[in-house]
Amino acid sequence: MSGETILVADDDRAIRTVVSHALGRQGYEVRTTGNAATLWRWVSDGEGDLVVTDVVMPDGNGLDLIPQIRKIRPDLRVIAMSARNTLLTAIKATERGAFEYLPKPFDLTNLVDTVQRALKSQTEVPGDITPQTPDEEPMPLIGRSPAMQEVYRIIARLTGTDLSVLITGESGTGKELVARALHDYSRRKLRPFVAVNMAAIPRELIESELFGHEKGAFTGATSRKSGRFEIADGGTLFLDEIGDMPLEAQTRLLRVLQEGEYTMVGGRSPIKTDVRIVAATHRDLRQLVSQGLFREDLYYRLNVVPIRLPPLRERREDVPDLVRHFLAEAAENGLPLKTVTEAAMSRLMSHRWPGNVRELENLVRRLAALYAQDRIDQDIIEAELGESPSFAEEESAGTGGSESLHDAVHRHLTAYFDAHGNQLPAAGLHMRILREVERPLIEICLKATRGNQVRTAELLGLNRNTLRKKIRELDITVSRGGRDDE
Numbered sequence: 001m002s003g004e005t006i007l008v009a010d011d012d013r014a015i016r017t018v019v020s021h022a023l024g025r026q027g028y029e030v031r032t033t034g035n036a037a038t039l040w041r042w043v044s045d046g047e048g049d050l051v052v053t054d055v056v057m058p059d060g061n062g063l064d065l066i067p068q069i070r071k072i073r074p075d076l077r078v079i080a081m082s083a084r085n086t087l088l089t090a091i092k093a094t095e096r097g098a099f100e101y102l103p104k105p106f107d108l109t110n111l112v113d114t115v116q117r118a119l120k121s122q123t124e125v126p127g128d129i130t131p132q133t134p135d136e137e138p139m140p141l142i143g144r145s146p147a148m149q150e151v152y153r154i155i156a157r158l159t160g161t162d163l164s165v166l167i168t169g170e171s172g173t174g175k176e177l178v179a180r181a182l183h184d185y186s187r188r189k190l191r192p193f194v195a196v197n198m199a200a201i202p203r204e205l206i207e208s209e210l211f212g213h214e215k216g217a218f219t220g221a222t223s224r225k226s227g228r229f230e231i232a233d234g235g236t237l238f239l240d241e242i243g244d245m246p247l248e249a250q251t252r253l254l255r256v257l258q259e260g261e262y263t264m265v266g267g268r269s270p271i272k273t274d275v276r277i278v279a280a281t282h283r284d285l286r287q288l289v290s291q292g293l294f295r296e297d298l299y300y301r302l303n304v305v306p307i308r309l310p311p312l313r314e315r316r317e318d319v320p321d322l323v324r325h326f327l328a329e330a331a332e333n334g335l336p337l338k339t340v341t342e343a344a345m346s347r348l349m350s351h352r353w354p355g356n357v358r359e360l361e362n363l364v365r366r367l368a369a370l371y372a373q374d375r376i377d378q379d380i381i382e383a384e385l386g387e388s389p390s391f392a393e394e395e396s397a398g399t400g401g402s403e404s405l406h407d408a409v410h411r412h413l414t415a416y417f418d419a420h421g422n423q424l425p426a427a428g429l430h431m432r433i434l435r436e437v438e439r440p441l442i443e444i445c446l447k448a449t450r451g452n453q454v455r456t457a458e459l460l461g462l463n464r465n466t467l468r469k470k471i472r473e474l475d476i477t478v479s480r481g482g483r484d485d486e
C-alpha cells in the first residue's frame, strides 16, 4: 500500500466513482469532489500528494487553478482530464503546467500509469505560470477523434522546443495546418513562417530557392537573391513534399541541420541561420531511403518527432465537426448559414474522401454557394458525391495507396511540363498521355486475369476486338499462365 493521497475533482459523479475505484485498487487514498472550490481548499490546506482534475466544473475551470496550485505548492503535480479535447485545451494544459493531459474518454490503465509516473517524477514541470493563450481563440484545427487528440498532444508538448518534426499523411489531411500550429504555438510565433513546396519548384531551382544565390551564380542570376532560409530566419521553415527534394539539395540541407550554417549558390562565405524545420510528405520516406532516393542521415535528422495525420476515412467522427466548421466559415464570408440533415451527415461520414479534408472543404463550399435550400438533404449530397464511389476512390481503396490517382497524374504531368522549362511539349499531347495511361491499365488487367483476354475485355468494359487491337497497337506482351487460363 502506497498510502499517497490523490485529490480528484470532476462534476460527473460516474467519473469520480470509476476513477476513485481504479486508484483505490492500487492502494492510493482517494478524495473526490465535484467542484473547484473544494479542490482549492484541500490544496491550500496542504492536503493530497497529487491532483487529478476535470477542466470544466460548475464553479471554475480546472486549468485556471493549475498556476495558482503551482504557486503555493510547486511540487504538487496536476493531471488534467477533459472532454473538450481540442488543440486549445491541450495547449493550455501544457502551458499552465499540467503534468499530463488526458482527453476523455480515457483508458483507466492509462490513468493509473500517468498517476504513478506523476508521483515518481522529480523534475520540475515546464510551463509558464502566466497563461499566454487567450481563452477565446479561433480553433486552428478541427476534429476530436482520438487520432487528432494525439496530434494535439504532440503539438502541445512541442511548444517549448525547436525539435524538427516530420508530418506524414495523404494529400489534404491538414499537414500544412499542423505545421502552422506548431509555429503559432512556439517561441518563434512572432517570427516568419515560410512554406516551400518541393514538388512545385523545378528541381534545378530548388537549391537557389532555399539558400539564395549570388549575382552571376548561374545564367539568369542577374542579381543577388535571398533564399527561403534567410527569409525564415528566427522562424519556421515548412518543407512540403520533402520526398521530392533532389539529392544535391538534400546534402545541402543536411549540412544546415548539422552545422547551423549554409552558403548561397555561387557564394563562398558561410551564413549562420536559426531556423526550425518542419517537413511533410505524403510519400513513404523509408522506402525512398531504401531506394537510394532519400538520404538516410537526413531522414533521421528530420524525423526527430514524427506526426502522422490519418486520412479522413480513418477518423470519420471528425466529419460532422468539420462540416459545421466549414458551413460557419462560408457564412462568415457572406453566404447564408446552412445546416445538413442527419441522413445527409451520415452519407458524408460514409464517403471515402480520397482528397481528405480539402475535398470535404470544397464540397461544403459548393453546398453553401450553389444550393438555395437552408437544410441540405441526402439527395443533394448524393448528387454531389455520385451514387457509386468514383474510380479514384476505388483505386486508392484497393491499393491502400497514400495518393489519389488524380494527384499522382497531376504530379507526373507537372513534372513533365517542368522538364520542358519555358517550352511547350510537342503537339498531340492528349493522345500521347492517354496511351501512357492506357498501357499500364491494360497490362494490369491482363495480369489480374492471368492473360485471359475475354475476362480482361469484360473487366475494362471493352469489346474483345477493340482490346485485341489495342494490345497490338500498344505492343503489349500477353503472358498467359495459372489455372484460370483458357
Ligand SMILES: Nc1ncnc2c1ncn2[C@@H]1O[C@H](COP(=O)(O)OP(=O)(O)OP(=O)(O)O)[C@@H](O)[C@H]1O
Pocket: 140, 141, 142, 143, 169, 170, 171, 172, 173, 174, 175, 176, 177, 178, 240, 282, 357, 358, 361
Ligand atoms: N483538421 C482540420 N481542421 C480544419 N481545416 C482543415 C483541417 N485539416 C485540413 N483542413 C483544411 O483542408 C485544406 C487542406 O489542408 P492542408 O493544405 O494543410 O493539407 P496538406 O496535407 O498540407 O495537403 P497537401 O499535401 O496536398 O499539401 C486546407 O484548406 C485546410 O485549412
